[in-house]
Amino acid sequence: MIDVTSLAKSYGDLRAVDDVSFCVNRGEAFGLLGPNGAGKSTTIHLLAGVIAPDRGKVRLDGADPQEAIVRTRLGVSPQELAIYEELTGEENLRIFAALYGLRGDALVERVHWALDFAGLTDRRKDRAAKYSGGMKRRLNLACAVVHDPELLICDEPTVGVDPQSRNHIFESIEALRASGTTLIYTTHYMSEAQRLCDRVAIMDHGKLLAADTVDALIEAHGGSSLVLAEFDEPPPADAQLPGTLDGTQLRVDSDKPFELAAELGRGPHRVRSLRVERPDLEKVFLQLTGRSLRDS
Amino acid sequence: MNTVVTLAKKDIKVLLRDKFAMFWIVIFPLGYAVFFGTVFGDSGGPRAGMYVALVDEDGSAYSQAVMEQLAAHDAVLVDAEESGALLNRSLDEARELVQKGQRTAYLRLPAGFGENPYALFGGASGDGPQLELGIDPGRQAEAGMLQGVVMETVFGALQERMLDTDTVLADLGEAQLSLAEADDVDPTQKFVLTTFLSALKGFVSAFDMGQLGLGTSDDADGADATVGGFGAPLAVVDVTRQRDGEPRSPYDITMPQGAVWGLLSVALGFGITLVRERSSGTLVRLRMAPVSHAQLLGGKALACFTCCVGSMVLAILFGTVVLGLRVDRPDLLVLAMFSTAIAFTGLMMTVSVMGKTEAAVAGSSWGLTMPFAMIGGGMIPLMFMPEWLQDISVVSPVRWAIISLEGAIWRDFGWADMATPSLVLIGFGAGFFALGVFIFRRTGG
Secondary structure, three states: OEEEEEEEEEEOOEEEEEEEEEEEOOOOEEEEEOOOOOOHHHHHHHHOOOOOOOEEEEEEOOEOOOOHHHHOOEEEEOOOOOOOOOOEHHHHHHHHHHHOOOOHHHHHHHHHHHHHHHOOHHHOOOEHHHOOHHHHHHHHHHHHHOOOOOEEEEEOOOOOOOHHHHHHHHHHHHHHHHOOOEEEEEEOOHHHHHHHOOEEEEEEOOEEEEEEEHHHHHHHHOOOEEEEEEEOOOOOOOOOOOOEEEOOEEEEEEOOHHHHHHHHHHOOOOEEEEEEEOOOHHHHHHHHHOOOOOOO | OHHHHHHHHHHHHHHHOOHHHHHHHHHHHHHHHHHHHHHHHOOOOOOOOEEEEEEEOOOOHHHHHHHHHHHOOOOEEEOEOOOOOEOEOOHHHHHHHHHOOOOOEEEEEOOOOOOOHHHHHOOOOOOOOOEEEEEOOOOHHHHHHHHHHHHHHHHHHHHHHHOOHHHHHHHHHHHHHHHHHOOOOOHHHHHHHHHHHHHHHHHHHHOOHHHOOOOOOOOHHHHHHHHHHOOOOEEEEEOOOOOOOOOOOHHHHHHHHHHHHHHHHHHHHHHHHHHHHHHHOHHHHHHHOOOOHHHHHHHHHHHHHHHHHHHHHHHHHHHHHHHOOOOOOHHHHHHHHHHHHHHHHHHHHHHHOOOOOHHHHHHHHHHHHHHHHHHOOOOOOHHHOOHHHHHHHHHOHHHHHHHHHHHHHOOOOOHHHHHHHHHHHHHHHHHHHHHHHHHHHHOOO
16 A cells, blocks of 8 residues: 655755665554654655655555645644644544545534544533643544544654553554554554554664564564573572573573473472563564664 | 635634734734824824814804803813914814814804894794804714704803893894884884883893893703704805825824734734644644645635734724724725735745744744834834834835825825835735745745
């Protein structure tokens, strides 16, 4: 559905997006994972046709999203709260519905749907300025989907959101996915990418480092699993054990963690607890960039 | 077009809910106009009351008495000489003052008016010389009130005359003499009237008329009531104003000034909303929607234009209803408002790109618009400025806005007179708008 080819955008000496290519299939959920400043938002702006690339191209079913008519198929929920706080929730939705060409009964119907989607039906007559942070985030997302887009682009939709609203946003997005909406989702939270996305692209310093399913990325870049065992008593110093022993605790990196765990259980030393930590996207990011996602 | 209208409605709604902005757009301009209009009005300038020029062509004691009664009336102001005597003007002089709007009306007491004060009781209308009230036909309310006041004073003067025994005896003597010389009166009637006048003369001689208690000059209701019953000794004459207009009241000057302050506030308000949209992210969101640059700016311009017109209409309506402002040429006022709104919409566009933050735009835009207001007559009326400053003021859209509004309200502009300020204002608007759009696009919105 979306084809991105050799996309590049610079601001002065800063290469915000550097030769990025990927494609997103219809109905797929595609994650852009990377730290702040990785180039995710610039990529989103390029996808949405807000800015023109220095090089490369973006095509939505073959059409350029810089053309206004093509953008009617997109819905974008920006990272910043892009709502009119002086207006009510309903008025905000009506404006964006109208800008996307909805009129009359269709507009009214979609606005009611979006209010329900955002859980704001009871507060629809209140000015957005009076909403909580979570409610504003939900309205921000609702404004992006009020016109029923084929492709929804969410740029860090859960930043600064309380757990309740965050869960509401997740459930809402999952419902959209279930209804067939294609999703591009940027985040620097690995758990969000793992939960929502079929495929994930990892970005850093404007470059797309890898893009695949979560399992494939871990398989390719996650490295070994970690096996953590705790014995009832400290094994003797000359015990034949793999990994690093610290008192009663043993840490072992292994490509076959479950086989190793079973072997430890059968060994001469009584095991009190056993834990296997599989590599995750954090580890993938560490492997690819040499630094932690949280530290970036 | 739907997109532009949707954006404009959104911008107007947002502005209307900003109480601070509404203060500067609505309350401040009206307060400015009322405050300075009142100050100017109390400082010796032309007054917005019923200022009447007096023309006494009769020169009799009775005409003098009528004028003094009029001068003493609370609702009327008349000119007086330094000595305190009432200023008697020529008819041409008085008519010119009314034509220029410097006096509400003139009252002419024609030669022969004092010869027969009792003509009021003489039956048919048109008998004897009539008083003449010259007033602009547009001042119907003042005309009606002045007719009542004049009749009240005429009856008041007549009443005073009838309280003076010597004057009444002299008048009765003249009447007896006239009756005796009359050949066309039926002898029987002549006898009856001669007997009546003799008896009346004897009656007046026997009493002091001042003690009869015939009422006081404050008995205004009685005077008013008699106007219709005694014919019409007062003729109302239409006085067409000259084309070289003069302000009729201080509000003629301060209302356009106030309106321009409202326009500056509208332009600045919308200029700031554009940068606020940029900083809050809604501008990016709008650009992610199927909205073109042209539609985006078109919506902002339409909203600003609408609010400019609305602000001016509100100011003029307030001036008309509350301050008695009168618009000479409503058709030209529409043109003046249209061209002025275009100029300030263009100014808004330039203002909106004068910084990247709200504070920067607010600061730099005041830096741009204050000099425009200062040299353009927004603070001190153009007519009070030195000539060199008036020459410089041609670079200020404020000057042209004020001139065009004044032209329609009181300067007696015609279409040709209005063409220059209108074209200059439209030119200003186009220039400012083009500059703003150029910078907006160059900076990527």
